[in-house]
Amino acid sequence: MKNLHTIIVVLFLCFGCKSPEARLPESVQSGSFLKESAERNIKLNEKEKSLIQEIIKNNPDKDYIASESGFWYYYNTKIENDTLQPQFGDLVDFDYNVSDINGTEIYGNANRTYIMDKQELFTGLREGLKLMKPEERVTFIFPSQKAYGYYGDEDKIGTNIPLICEVTLNTITQEND
Known part of the structure; x- marks a missing residue:
């Protein structure tokens, strides 16, 4: 019986004190998600830009200006x-109407006061007010990324x-007033 205990202790010491091995990850992450997301966003941007260009083309009586910030x-x-x-x-105190790209009203005749760049407001409108x-x-x-x-x-x-605002x-x- 004593020999059996000795064998068990020796086996435990030999196999139980093995140095730790690095485990392999269960799944390998690559940059594919980011690449796919960027590709989707580029396609979305091109589609929206095309829709906006069509609106501009169909309204030749309007003098559209392309902003440096990416809206018209x-x-x-x-x-x-x-x-x-x-x-x-x-x-600033302003009134505004918000419609989708097809002209369907989303928010109508709203009034808002806003402290420039100190309160929340979507990017395009914040940049537009400055003009x-x-x-x-x-x-x-505004293309969706500016809305x-x-x-x-x-x-x-x-x-x-x-959006059209x-x-x-x-x-x-x-x-300073």
Whole structure:
């Protein structure tokens, strides 16, 4: 019996004290997800740009301007003599309507006050307001990545929806006033 215990202890010491071995991962991750996501986004962007170009082509009476930020707009009412435009921290009061790319109204006749770059507002509208002067009315066309993107607004605007927004900038109250 003593020999059996000795054999068990010797076997345990020989095989139980083995150095740890690195385990292989169960699945190998590659950059394929990111590549596929980028490809999907490029295709989506091209599709939306094509839709927007079609809208512009079908409205030759509008003088569309392509912004440096990746959206398009035209002036319904342009103020030439005023130079005041919203800056960081300024309080702006504006009215707006939001429609999908087909012109179906999503939000109508809304009013909002917003502190420039200090409160939440979707990227395109925040950048669009910076181009405006008091009492101007501008119609913006935002591709989905400049609007609410993948998440939507969790209410009426779904995933990857390009938007048309008509905005009237009522007032600008400068931060240092």
